[in-house]
Amino acid sequence: MVIVGSASWYLSKANKTQNQVVADNPNVSLNNSNLRYANIAYSEKITLSKGKGVTKQAASCIECHAQKTPAIVQDWSKSSMAHAGVSCIDCHGVSKDNPMANQNCPGVKGTNIYVSKMVSPKTCAKCHPNEVKEFEESGHARAAFHLALKPDQGLIAHEDMGAPEYKDAVVLTGCAQCHGSIIKMGPNHEPTQGTWPSHGIGNVYPDGGVGNCASCHFNHQFSIAQARKPSSCATCHLGPDHPDIEVYNNSVHGALFAAHGDKWHWGSPPGAWIPGVDYDAPTCATCHMSGVNGLQPTHNVDMRLKWNLWAPISKERTGGYETAAFEYMKTGKLTAGNPLAGNPKGPQEARKEMLQVCASCHTQSFANNYLAMADKQIELYNKYAHAASEMINTLEKKHLMMKDPWADPAFRTYYYMWHHEGRRMRQGAVMEGPDYSHWHGVFQLQQSLRILQAIYNQRMKDGKIDPNQIGGVGMGE
Template sequence: MKKKFIELFIVVILCVSFVLAGCSTPTTAATPDASGEKTPQEYIDQLPEEWKSQPLVALNQWAQSKHAKEGTNCWTCHGNDPENLKKPSAATCGTCHTEQFEDFSMSTHATSLVHAMEKDKATYNGKEVEYKWQAYDAGGPDHWGCANCHSVGHISEYDGSLGDCATCHGGHLFSLELARSPETCSGCHEGPGHPQVESYNTSRHGIVWNTLGKDYDLSGSTQEFWARQETDPMPAPTCQSCHMPGGTHYTSHGKAHDLMGDRAEDYEEQVTFMVENSCMNCHSEEYAREWLGKADEMAAYSKARIRQAKKMLEELRKDGLIRDTMEVTNAHPIAGQLSAADSLWFRANMATNRAFKSAYHMSSQWAGRQGWTDQSFDLMEFRSELERLRADAERDRQIKELQELLNIAE
């Protein structure tokens, strides 16, 4: 009996000890205060009163950002007047992020607005027109169809620098994770005329990333993140892996073709750069060049067909069988109230873009079914329309001749 009592006593003592140990040990992670770091609310509280009336979401995002930790405050970027905030320019960011600003300034992101607005006049169908995106009031289709994405090249009214860094990094959180995510690119690089994101998502690259990359750690400084690729590489390439290797902000690396699918003058140099800096992280050089070569073939075939169709369209116009499409003074075909023939060619050209651009993003679905196949059907309808116009013109000519003969007979 005494032995059992002693054993029971020991068990009770051990249980009490575990309970007391559990009570004395924190059951949650240390708070920012305990670790010596400020909480987001503390960063907000230390702001001057006149700045605390800014939108709560903006304040909270800033308070969680590295900017807050580094002492970059509202007035550092927005100026000293909280009632008249300045929009930060790319040059504003460049005061600290010098290398990134220099790279970005040479990119097509920075010049996207300038290139779209640099001309006062243009020629369309042999007619001089005003050079605008759309012939509508600002804020309508011109905003949603063009300006909203081209504004990544925002022209600062304060210093004239080009670019809006917040387009990719977010308004006040300034997230590197956001800028490294393919989803961020989808805001602009998608749609029927340039389905880069859609074709990426349906490629083997995109499928693997969307399956295995969701939980991949995209955090860390540029140096930390890319150094991590040496030991813990991403399961599949993202947009940034190929177009912004090493964290560069010059997005034209490896760009071997222009927007119309024609080879750049430095084609071989650009292909070699892409193969060596991106493709060979996963594939052999031979394999990478083979697949890029297949994409080149798709570009060549699809562009040859649309050029032939364009030639047929111009011959029809030369013969006076389709009306001038520029009833609205504008250089963009969509706003020109296109004839049926012009509209069908324009639609086929959009399919052409899908065919070759999706091939370079390795998507059979978008390069094949929604690119090459759609182009084929659109060109069939286009040729049928041209045949109809010529047949109508021939019928009208014969009727006119017959009327002239009848008039002579009378």
């Protein structure tokens, strides 16, 4: 039997695609109508008011909210949206049949106008169709599915102390604020307390829209300048298991941003944000998204990635575009997506594009040499991961793993090895964060492997689990 969230279940994921995991998982049906959270067939029909300036109706929203929620209106007034004449009602106005529609705002009650607090990417796509499509082609688009399809519910099931009434709290104050939430409608045509508000990038909206543009372009300025700053990505890309902002701060790139960033031109148009002219060193957005040195700007953050660095075993990204959001929008099925999504032309093209970014500021041999060593460091990580998973597999086969994985020092040690230490080692290596490649990375892994070996030796020798072994890795990395 495979226990969802058990060691063997986690391990099995390393060796197959996530779609297979879902198919194998008795608790998740790909066609489960419970998973049809939203009206995916819905297409927003309200069109944008034309011309500069705002209509009388739009002005009444603005005037009232300038009293009720003044900072929202102030924020908006600084935005490009405001300059283009796009105001509250253009994004929050929805058709009566939109699943999110209501008239709870006194200003529209009884009129033929319906509004929604939430703005789905289906609405954003009315003006920004390419950006939304590119986003949907990226791994960001399946961030919430990842939670809904149990991998983290496996974890959450251990965290809520078996009291499901706390599950929503764990998710909404934690996981969902990065991964996003499958937002459900509750009483009074409002979203439910346990599924909204979520800042997470993978939000699935009741109208079937997938993704949260405001996760990076914060309400209500929607500023390109803000989204280009590392702090925007850092609301999620931080911490013990993927310290991207810490790695960036450790890098020369980050040090240049810290030293000179306040003088850079942050607001240049997409595709015309020029290294050396507008800024001296890349931010996250530069390398992963920007139109630099002849490259097209993109909202598919996987396009320039050669490797999958978060999985238990790192593989080259051979999967083409991410398809989970499209599948969901077509069929209503939540699938686990494609962990090897990347550049549709393959990992070598991805690397080539990344090197094209580097070439603005570095000679070819500088960048090539460095990334060759980063590739080697990833291979070395894989050796650690294989050595560890072989021990766990053997222990599993011999029934020498505990039923409750989080009580088991062997499982915990293995989990920290790939999920915490191993990601730090790999991400530190590719992004030039030496403290993470080494001290938080391989230096920890070499110790963890030895600890796992000691547990393994004891269990294999004695033929049973020593319940008094209370150590193992983990705890506060």
